[in-house]
Amino acid sequence: MVRNKYEVADVIHRFLPQMIQSKLLIHHKRTLNAISRCRTAALGSHTDKCDSCGHIKISYNSCRNRHCPKCQGIEKEAWIVMQEDMMLPIVYYHVVFTLPHLLNSLCLSNPKHLYDLLFKSAWRTLDTLARDPKWIGGQSAATMILHTWSQKMVLHPHLHCIVPDGALSKDGHWQFPKRGNGNFLFPVLAMNKVFKAVFMKGLKNLIANEELILPNDLHKDRRLVKKLLDQLYQKDWVVYTKKPFAGVNHVIDYLGRYSHRVAITNHRIVDINDKTVSFIYKDYKDGAKKKVMTLDGEEFIRRFCLHILPPGFRKVRQYGFTSNASKAKSLNKARLALGQRLVILLVRKERKELAKLRIFGESDKCPSCKTGKMETIDTEEGNKDPPFVTNPFTFIKR
Secondary structure (H helix, E strand, C coil): CCCCCCCHHHHHHHHHHHCCCCCCCHHHHHHHHHHHHCCCHHHEEEEEEECCCCCEEEEECCCCCCCCCCCCHHHHHHHHHHHHHHCCCCCEEEEEEECCHHHHHHHHHCHHHHHHHHHHHHHHHHHHHHHCCCCCCCECEEEEEEEEECCCCCEEEEEEEEEECCEECCCCCEECCCCCCCCCCCCHHHHHHHHHHHHHHHHHHHHHCCCCCCCHHHHHCCHHHHHHHHHHHHCCCEEEECCCCCCHHHHHHHHHHHCCCCCCCHHHEEEECCCEEEEEEEEHHHCCEEEEEEEEHHHHHHHHHCCCCCCCCCCEEEEECCCCCCHHHHHHHHHHHCCCCCCCCCCHHHHHHHHHHHHHCCCCECCCCCCCEEEEEEEEECCCCCHHHCCCCCCCCC
């Protein structure tokens, strides 16, 4: 595999040691250290040998961190396999729910609470409209993917949602939407109104129950909290919906591109020097033209850390009849209602094996003789503790 000329790991190696005074959260440090050590001797290695020709292959271990630009391949492919397994032969819609920038400071202080509320509010919006006989009259479903960044890596929390064209009625029939919305599932104005109302109610409850860490200005002067809430009510909230996907294959292709994306990929980094990092971004205000942005190295790391999610937080979620609790039974009900054959969903192990086969082909076949099988003959453990445990800013040289 050819290594990119520049990587996020290179930025971390070069600039994080200079950030001694920075107040980085412990799980941010752990993530940065994992990325910096990924596929190096620091994480250990394993040696494989062909049982036919004796070919030897030594591979460094991956960090498997979900924020690492190099470690999303198999997980992403296994997730795509699961989505393919669940797809119905109908049209799917793409809906995006975006939080106003006024909430950015609260998101930084309370990512778990605010992003959980974003998921719940988006699903409540879709579910409320789907159950209304005026629009559909049944239980819908949604695959939701959280992204927190813009092309410039600033904070921009939004949800990409894939929603089927219709819903399951109580009597087990497939109910298509009442047409009249043009090519869209629900009217955008209706979604805007419900989304804002649900989120604001949840936000006020979190504040009233003192479950949020308020930024200094809001904490010192509670009148500013009321001012913020008033501004949020007055602001137009953005729910964006696109025309339906052309077919199931387009849905899968879209999901594959967005599901396990990280804040910035290695191939977007075009230059690193002693002071700055330059990377490519799309300027959507100028016809999505590709441009180059240059940031101070420490600022690049600071922006990258904005998008490191809390430990254990699920950034991809299923709702409605595709939720984990009932998806096998409910999906077969939907297939039956649509005149399709019933399907037994693949289990996690089967999805993982299929994903590996797609990416690597026969991964145990010798790359040299093409006939023998590679067998692991030796493993070498890396350093169990990340470098910052003993010295916060000591890193393994690449």
